[in-house]
Amino acid sequence: MTKSEFPQNLLPNNISALAAYSSAKSQKLTGTTWLNANESPYTKTFELSLSDLNRYPDPQPNNVINAYAKYAGLNTEQVLMTRGADEGIELLVRTYCENSKDSIALFLPTYGMYKVTADTHNIAINALTQKLLLEGTAEQITSAIGDSKLVFICNPNNPTGSLTELDKISAIAIALADKAIVVVDEAYIEFCPEKSAASLLQDFNNIVVLRTLSKAFALAGLRTGFMLANTELLKPVRKVIAPYPVSRVVAQIAEQALQSDAITQMRRQVTILNRAKAALVQWLKSCSAVNTVLNGEGNFVTVQFKQKEDIDNAMQSGLIMRPFTLYEQDNWLRISIGNEQELEQVKLWLEMLGTEQ
Incomplete structure (x- = not known):
């Protein structure tokens, strides 16, 4: 007995036609430096008590x-x-x-x-x-x-x-x-x-x-x-x-x-990330391979390169950032603000592109 095909008529038309959101993590990519999902580079440790997981939680703790x-x-x-x-x-x-x-x-x-x-x-x-x-x-x-x-x-x-x-x-x-x-x-x-x-x-x-x-x-x-x-x-x-x-x-x-001390730490980290972002913006603006750098807030920088191939090559080398099609042009890239070592890889890549122009 062969398995029959799923009956597509069970799907509402709007779901059948739905284009799902493609998140940074939905793509099966391999790399060494991850700056594609606007994640923080900082890790946290917490204390947990797992003795009462047999009970339902408070709906709004x-x-x-x-x-x-x-x-x-x-x-x-x-x-x-x-x-x-x-x-x-x-x-x-x-x-x-x-x-x-x-x-x-x-x-x-x-x-x-x-x-x-x-x-x-x-x-x-x-x-x-x-x-x-x-x-x-x-x-x-x-x-x-x-x-x-x-x-x-x-x-x-x-x-x-x-x-x-x-x-x-x-x-x-x-x-x-x-x-x-x-x-x-x-x-x-x-x-x-x-x-x-x-x-x-x-x-x-x-x-x-x-x-x-x-x-x-x-x-x-x-x-x-x-x-x-x-x-x-x-x-x-x-x-x-x-x-x-x-x-x-x-x-x-x-x-x-x-908690207050954790919020203080978060704000300190934001200061560091904003400072790192300012440095990244300057590197991008001084790179001859870059066409446009958007000014904005957040833990990322969105930039347009002159050639889409430069973005493709970075991804293939393991430097994973987020390519975008913006304003009907496919040569845009969003770079998350990572730690010092991760951003150093971006800097080296930009310097290499600058020498190739």
């Missing part, structure tokens, strides 16, 4: 919620712990968007999971541009947003690193009051904390801030994030979230990562 609320300068009722910021994106779409009816607004190029999540739930995409977001007036932006239910602003933006000023976010939120929710994704905000939109929550009921421990906190493997918003906005999300989203082990590690 109080100690973690209290610690993050203190860190973010908010009340505990304004904090929801999620499985990475990605779960926050999905929860907002599932909670506030109606299948086959609503749309979300994006400013491209930006983080790919907004689109994938919307496509998964059969929510339309209102594809706007980063140029409009950065250079347009609040009136022009909100006019283009139209009747989209959610507006995603990645700030700093991945992969360009650009920043949208808080005054503009405020103006957009005011114009969209009772019409839409402005979602500010702050995965990289620790690298420019003074630009956080969390301070706007005291004045706005239609702003959500997404955070993560994956970047500056050096806990990408933990898959821990937070949704920050006012109580009424979070109430329906709390009904939609899975009953036990946070494991005891994750809660223990997150709690330790949010």
